[in-house]
Amino acid sequence: MASTFRLRPAVPADGAFLGDMVVEAANWRQGAARPRHEVIGGADHRRYVAGWMRPGDAGFIAEATAGGLVGAAWYRLLPRDEPGFGYVGTGVPELIIGVRPIWRAHGVGRALLQELCDHARAQGHARISLSVERGNFAATLYRSEGFAVVRSGVGRDTMVKRLR
Numbered sequence: 001m002a003s004t005f006r007l008r009p010a011v012p013a014d015g016a017f018l019g020d021m022v023v024e025a026a027n028w029r030q031g032a033a034r035p036r037h038e039v040i041g042g043a044d045h046r047r048y049v050a051g052w053m054r055p056g057d058a059g060f061i062a063e064a065t066a067g068g069l070v071g072a073a074w075y076r077l078l079p080r081d082e083p084g085f086g087y088v089g090t091g092v093p094e095l096i097i098g099v100r101p102i103w104r105a106h107g108v109g110r111a112l113l114q115e116l117c118d119h120a121r122a123q124g125h126a127r128i129s130l131s132v133e134r135g136n137f138a139a140t141l142y143r144s145e146g147f148a149v150v151r152s153g154v155g156r157d158t159m160v161k162r163l164r
């Protein structure tokens, strides 16, 4: 596998791939294999991709230079009455990230995260949030990119990064 990749902005046609990445995020635990229809069929996860892309949505896709989509990070502005796991307030974007298993630990996730945070800042957002289950090493990546835990729930933490 050639391990070079490039990033590009997400477009409306990427909705199905973002769905794949929601499934990866939900199945982060080794051995977990909740089927796609079960993950996306639940409102908790469907809200991260339903109707992609709406005004306020933004994301980046990592593509292998040899071809093929390998990962994505994106954010949405979810409403108070239909919040995500990492909701902290109206107008604060919440991000999701996923990388195909074979491509993990090649720097794709960090590159996507940095690109997305830069974009959120350029769009005028002061903060960006996410939710991570306790035990997921992704929390270490988030901390190293400036995210801090602002709320601890049952089995998961909400983290926020200040953008300015």
Ligand SMILES: CC(C)(COP(=O)(O)OP(=O)(O)OC[C@H]1O[C@@H](n2cnc3c(N)ncnc32)[C@H](O)[C@@H]1OP(=O)(O)O)[C@@H](O)C(=O)NCCC(=O)NCCS
Pocket: 024, 025, 026, 027, 028, 097, 098, 099, 100, 103, 104, 105, 106, 107, 108, 109, 110, 111, 131, 132, 133, 136, 137, 138, 141
């Ligand atoms: C979390 C995820 C998006 C990170 O993407 P990635 O491309 O694997 O991450 P990177 O290669 O950029 O690595 C980021 C850091 O995490 C570390 N890391 C990568 N894989 C690791 C692992 N399995 N265990 C511990 N640390 C790991 C890397 O060493 C790197 O740190 P470094 O730059 O200091 O070396 C990806 O692994 C993934 O999709 N996981 C499953 C879905 C998920 O958990 N999504 C997030 C839900 S909140």
